[in-house]
Amino acid sequence: MADSTTAFEIATDKPLQADLDKCVHCGLCLNACPTYRVLGVEMDSPRGRIYQMNQVAAGAPIGPSYIEHIELCLACRGCESACPSGVEYGKLVEAARAEIEGSVARPRWVRGLRRFVFGHLLQSPAIMTALGAVLYLYQSSRLQKVIRTLGFLKLLGKLGAIESLTPPAEPPFFFSKIGATFPAEGQRRYRVALMAGCIANVCFARLNEATVRVLQKNGCEVVVPEGQGCCGALHVHAGLRDEARGLARRNIDALLDGGYDAILTNAAGCGSTLKEYGELLEGDPQYAARAREFSKRMQDVTEFLASIELNREMRPLPLTVTYQDSCHLAHGQRIRTAPRKLLQAVPGLTFREMPLSDVCCGSAGIYNVVRNEMSMEILERKMASVNQTGAAVIATANPGCVLQLRAGVNLHGKGQRVVHVVELLDEAYRR
Numbered sequence: 243m244a245d246s247t248t249a250f251e252i253a254t255d256k257p258l259q260a261d262l263d264k265c266v267h268c269g270l271c272l273n274a275c276p277t278y279r280v281l282g283v284e285m286d287s288p289r290g291r292i293y294q295m296n297q298v299a300a301g302a303p304i305g306p307s308y309i310e311h312i313e314l315c316l317a318c319r320g321c322e323s324a325c326p327s328g329v330e331y332g333k334l335v336e337a338a339r340a341e342i343e344g345s346v347a348r349p350r351w352v353r354g355l356r357r358f359v360f361g362h363l364l365q366s367p368a369i370m371t372a373l374g375a376v377l378y379l380y381q382s383s384r385l386q387k388v389i390r391t392l393g394f395l396k397l398l399g400k401l402g403a404i405e406s407l408t409p410p411a412e413p414p415f416f417f418s419k420i421g422a423t424f425p426a427e428g429q430r431r432y433r434v435a436l437m438a439g440c441i442a443n444v445c446f447a448r449l450n451e452a453t454v455r456v457l458q459k460n461g462c463e464v465v466v467p468e469g470q471g472c473c474g475a476l477h478v479h480a481g482l483r484d485e486a487r488g489l490a491r492r493n494i495d496a497l498l499d500g501g502y503d504a505i506l507t508n509a510a511g512c513g514s515t516l517k518e519y520g521e522l523l524e525g526d527p528q529y530a531a532r533a534r535e536f537s538k539r540m541q542d543v544t545e546f547l548a549s550i551e552l553n554r555e556m557r558p559l560p561l562t563v564t565y566q567d568s569c570h571l572a573h574g575q576r577i578r579t580a581p582r583k584l585l586q587a588v589p590g591l592t593f594r595e596m597p598l599s600d601v602c603c604g605s606a607g608i609y610n611v612v613r614n615e616m617s618m619e620i621l622e623r624k625m626a627s628v629n630q631t632g633a634a635v636i637a638t639a640n641p642g643c644v645l646q647l648r649a650g651v652n653l654h655g656k657g658q659r660v661v662h663v664v665e666l667l668d669e670a671y672r673r
């Protein structure tokens with residue numbers, strides 16, 4: 243069973259030479275890379291980053307320049323889809339970050355902040371609930387309006403950027419549903435488990451409820467198993483692989499033996515990591531086989547719904563909708579057709595493809611906060627693609643992308659509504 247230690251372990255992983263050697267330096271990935279598209283700098287392209295990883299593997303020191311180029315990467319894996327040589331870039335950049343994490347002494351306050359966020363906040367429903375309540379009070383009081391109207395956010399610099407990207411807290415929080423079972427509507431066809439996420443329980447509680455309803459409409463008994471927690475995706479992206487392993491063991495223990503037909507998530511970023519538990523725990527003799535089995539059962543909710551006989555009893559939604567591929571769905575999980583198929587199943591809905599729909603929107607976990615300037619450059623380009631479609635609704639399959647695109651609509655959009663694909667299905671099922 244999972245080690246219950248809360249120790250903040252330091253990862254020791256690093257890119258493997260065999261993985262680095264798969265790159266033949268052809269450059270076919272360059273145009274798929276959002277940071278290269280903005281900067282036009284080789285060292286901020288996938289090929290350039292692999293070159294630098296090779297230098298470090300050959301003994302070069304891990305210096306500020308290397309850290310900067312690796313940290314400026316969104317880990318969006320657009321390059322992985324573009325690469326004809328099968329370079330697993332996502333694995334490489336995660337390992338490079340783990341190596342940096344294990345070898346660089348960060349300032350004390352940064353260490354303290356990271357320890358709080360990754361070691362406590364993301365793992366504690368109590369802390370998330372308390373902070374969610376404070377956030378809700380701030381957002382529902384006049385204070386937020388006053389601060390935004392008077393332009394204080396600009397004076398706050400990075401803190402101001404964080405404020406403008408903060409999702410709305412949505413009480414009642416979904417934590418109260420953990421442990422619950424929701425019956426199938428009509429005949430039960432499947433028994434599925436829902437991974438409710440961590441922050442999503444506070445900030446995407448309505449999306450989680452919509453997900454449950456849509457699954458119920460499709461003959462699923464939905465269990466939200468007790469004992470589940472944060473999937474560890476943000477830890478993996480930050481190079482904290484040992485911490486992520488602890489979270490993976492806990493989720494495996496909570497879900498694997500429940501006899502579910504599938505384990506589902508509505509967050510593509512989480513799903514990508516959940517499907518890689520097998521790899522994350524491959525060196526753990528006690529968990530390796532269970533982790534592989536867990537990953538096999540894991541599915542994105544759009545992937546699951548598109549694979550079953552969909553309930554077509556929907557009301558028409560006369561909407562023009564475009565779809566933004568979530569990187570961790572399109573590139574991380576290679577799922578592009580399923581969400582489009584679901585949107586096109588809604589009667590009355592007109593689907594308009596946007597150019598470069600699978601180029602990252604700049605969200606990338608907490609990238610839009612820690613690398614706000616680059617994230618906003620990328621977002622501006624994304625919104626130009628969205629605006630070309632004339633669509634009134636932007637659908638996507640990851641809560642982080644929903645937030646980023648909402649910020650994009652505020653800054654550069656034309657009043658579009660931004661929703662998760664499942665929320666449109668939920669609307670269509672409601673009478």
Ligand code: SF4
Pocket residue numbers: 264265266267268269270271272288289292321324325326327328329
């Ligand atoms: S990562 Fe792939 S596409 Fe990019 S340079 Fe290397 S081999 Fe070419």
Ligand code: SF4
Pocket residue numbers: 274275276277278286287288291314315316317318319320321322331
């Ligand atoms: S993961 Fe994304 S940002 Fe990073 S190198 Fe690849 S395409 Fe560029």
